[in-house]
Amino acid sequence: MNEQINSIENNIHNVMFEEFPVEAIKLLEQMDITEIVEILGPRDISNTLKIWERISPQLGGRVMELLPLKNNIEVLKHIDPNRGASLLNCLDVVKQEELLNELGPSVESDLRRAAKNEVDTAGALMDTKVMYFRPKMTVAETITLLRSRPKGVYRKIYTVDESNHLKGMIEMEDLALADHDARLSELEKISPAVVQVTTSREELVDLFEKYKLTDLPVVDFEQRLVGVIRYHALVDAARVEGSVDMQTMVGVSKDERAMSPASFAIRKRLPWLQINLLTAFLAAAVVGLFESTIAQYTALAVLLPVVAGQSGNTGAQALAVTMRGLALKEIYPRMWMSIVFKESSVGFWNGIAVALTTGIGVYVWSQSMGLTLVIAFSMVLSMTIASIAGAGIPIILTITGQDPAQSSSIFLTTITDIAGFFSFLGIATLFIHLL
DSSP: OHHHHHHHHHHHHHHHHHHOHHHHHHHHTTSOHHHHHHHHTTSOHHHHHHHHHHSOHHHHHHHHHHSOHHHHHHHHHHSOHHHHHHHHTTSOHHHHHHHHHHSOHHHHHHHHHHHOOOTTBHHHHOBOOOOEEOTTSBHHHHHHHHHHSOOOOOSEEEEEOTTOBEEEEEEHHHHHHSOTTOBHHHHOBOOSOOEETTOBHHHHHHHHHHHTOSEEEEEOTTOBEEEEEEHHHHHHHHHHHHHHHHHHHTTOOSSOSTTOOHHHHHHHHHHHHHHHHHHHHHHHHHHHHTHHHHHHOTHHHHHHHHHHHHHHHHHHHHHHHHHHHHHTTSOOGGGHHHHHHHHHHHHHHHHHHHHHHHHHHHHHHHOOHHHHHHHHHHHHHHHHHHHHHHHHHHHHHHHTTOOHHHHHHHHHHHHHHHHHHHHHHHHHHHTGGGO
16 A cells, blocks of 8 residues: 555656646755655656756755765756756865766766856855745745755845746845735845856956945856855955955056066967967968969959958857857857857858858959859858857867867967868869859
């Protein structure tokens, strides 16, 4: 009989997790931590993934502390890296390293990148152990939940929707004085200031001074609440900012980059200038392969910069979008296939649109249908290749541990020049009888 009852309960949980994850989360968040562990622990990640994607990081972290290692590994392997990083940040450092060391290289790399915040940003200053509250919760339910969770100093609480997007804030005074049957949605107010994890310390100090804040909510690029900057952290940031201002007033930057010795600057810049020179010779060598074709049809030399310039701009666009995605942790290297496919599609269709415009202009100028077709086909091909290169180069450099911001443009310029020259002159050589 007990087995039948357990089987029925399991089936109910399975249906709830699969079909009604939002309602399931609301129920789980009201339970004791040991009950949550008993419910989530025995289940396969395929059944509980929707729960892990929506659970508040602080509660999720407490559950992970009580789950076996293998369960946590499965969660981190399948969950979005940004959400996985939020869960990891709620664990102690020893537990974090234990889990990361058990994951595969690609998953570990993505999680480390997601969990790492640049120095002097909101992500580095925030407290990730922040409690989530749902707008439909009553005041009585909220107070009960606060009492059951780890003790802390709460000046404000924050409400989030089903996907943990920040909705509003409630002062503790308002919560304490409200009717116990009132919903949080009736009490919540829009926060006067919200920052992203990449917001600089200087901006944080400005917001602190402008709004006289005690707490400042921090969200990720999808507007999910990931932490709160407390008053003392802002005060410390203000003190550091003050000392930095004193340094800059006397001409010394905080890291001395601007005032570095000339020998240091030469040592850092010269290798890249030499690499750039080498890549320029490679592009020139491609043009040299088609010297006889250019000698026969000088119009090709006139149009060559058009193709190279357009492919260069296309590659730069893809590069900028990809690097921004990597910097903001919107994308990760293991997503390379979908990123490259998307950018190649953009490059192809933009290439067709630009080829039509270019073709019309070239035909009006040259009255040559052959030259028009050559430049149109080469424009599509070179822009597609440039888009793939623009997306792929920063991802490859990130995977190999290099700084994509430092060297991406050099490699991209080489590839786009070669692609533009080779496609235009190569197609012209193949269809030389049409010119």
